[in-house]
Amino acid sequence: MSLFLHLYVITPPTLSGIITSMFSTSSQLKYWTFNGETELAELRKEANQRFIQEHESSISIEKQAKYFLTPGEEKLLIRHFEFILREFCVRFLPPMPKYVLGTALTYFKRFYVHNSVMDYHPRDIMLTSVYLASKVEEFNVNISQFVGNLKGDRDKFASIILGFELLLMDKLHYHLTVHNPFRPLEGFFIDLKTKFKGVEDVEKLRKGAEEFLDKSLATDACLLFSPSQLALAAVLSSGTKESMNLESYVTGVLLKGANEDEMRKTVYQIKRIRYIVKNQEPLQRDQIGHIQKKLEQCRNQENNPESEIYKRKLDEMFEEEEELQSKKRARMEEAQKKEEQLLLGK
Template identity: 50%
Template sequence: MFPVSTQKKYWTFVDETDLIRLRQEANRKFVLKHGANMTEEQRKQTFLSAADERLLLRQYELQLRDFCRRFNPPMPRSVIGTAFHYFKRFYLHNSVMDYHPKEILVTCVYLACKVEEFNISIQQFVANIKGDREKASDIILNDELLLMQQLNFHLTVHNPYRPVTGLLVDIKTRCSLKDPDRLLPGIEELLERTFLTDACLLYAPSQIALAAILHAASKIQENLDSYVTETLFGRPSIDILPNIIEAVRKIRSLVRSIENPPREMVRQLEKKLEKCRNQENNPDSEIYKQRMQDMLDEEDERSSETYARLAREQANDEERLLGISKVLSPSAS
């Protein structure tokens, strides 16, 4: 499934330089559009850099994780993985200055609930959000179509959980490891941490799953090298084995390199973001409120026009029927 999926074709990249280039381009487009009349120095002082945006997004990835952890009712792992995919994909082509992560974050989770068939109403969903829940509901429903458009409607996500299950079954069947369920805590730990990296944009779910298995084995001081090289892949696949080993090594390296962003720096960037963000997409701004009102007015106008047209058509139909009935009545003869 994954090798022929949209995830593989459109959302899996060769290396991190591709991701850096896309994020820098999204940042550059926003700065050029909103700082067209500024000098280069003024732009630096006014707007976030691509590195600043990445730092902020790491903070919001932590918030996404914590939101899903606290969610009531408990959220399936597939929903969490899919939400992370959506969030990371969205900000490959969009700047945080255009669309604030706090609004896109909850929209990603809500859409993931739908796609992964975790059936929950918008009222149940926003009950997990602090603050103005009616406002949160409006933001999510207004941003849902935008999110799907920015994802190019590629909504199916292949997460590493199913490959992990398959590998555990195979280990229980063909490996001499005693009590493979001992691997589960280590597997869960690595899979959760991979979503705080770009691993899901760079590697296949099966590679991430294998990295989680080997990480868990090392934590309980077990060695699964012979299982991987001789049993899992064997001699017919010996040519691809070096690539798989390298992918696993890089995934585990990405996880080890995770660092929480400095709080003081995040606070400074948040303040700067509030000043330079696109006010047309800020639900608290007058520009945004007026735009929403204009859209409602246009919708009301279209509805009124449609109602008037239907009324005219109904009146014309009634007039025609009346004419026909007069022609067919006995008194007419």
């Protein structure tokens, strides 16, 4: 395990108050940091196959390949909605802090590690991820303000978001605290200013480092590396652009006292991050329309807020809840009646 997995990270405020923790003991590292892109691809393929196996009985074998989405098509669609999510957050009013965007994207990416877009439409999960991240990170906007940033039927959007909020939390196993790389990045800037004399103007590194982290959000980096590793990769990438030699900072300050094996592992992780961020594939917009049409025919209608099946299921749920409440009221009235009779000596 790299030394930088143990760097101290302070999370932004959460619903339960200000929480500080070590990344090395977090749920993010234990449950949501994966070994590599191969493992992620395999897990997503399993989610795809699980959905197909559950719904293939009504589709002939000959038609299945054309009817259901492939793992590759799911990946393209997820990346498309990640882009929309980022654009929505950037244009949000009031202005949204970057760590809210980072948390929202992390929720969205985590959700589709174990779930198929055929089961839950990414548009619904995208909006719910941003709304939940806003609440968790205490970016205080109510549901009316939130949907005010959307065009179209805002009441429908509000209903969808509130309807999927508990589901999203459940699928994330209530691991809602996200360690973003933005705080460690500030830590590195402070460290460079106070402990390293090799750079005259540390702030020159800021623009390039922030751009690197913005680009990393379009990759699976947050599922593969620690926030401090991402922040360090951003600083070093910016240093390269600005022709600043930060090698002595890494070896003489950050890794001072580390053994050769530790240094090698850290350098390898940083190289992996920089390669992934630099070599990400462009969005294939020309294929999205076809994939979305295909999704509309194969998606799970039980999880489609606009389908009759979903509406009927929702009505049944409310009827059951009302029936339970009626029974509870009846029991309370009966208990109160008995208590009054005892007091009156009847």
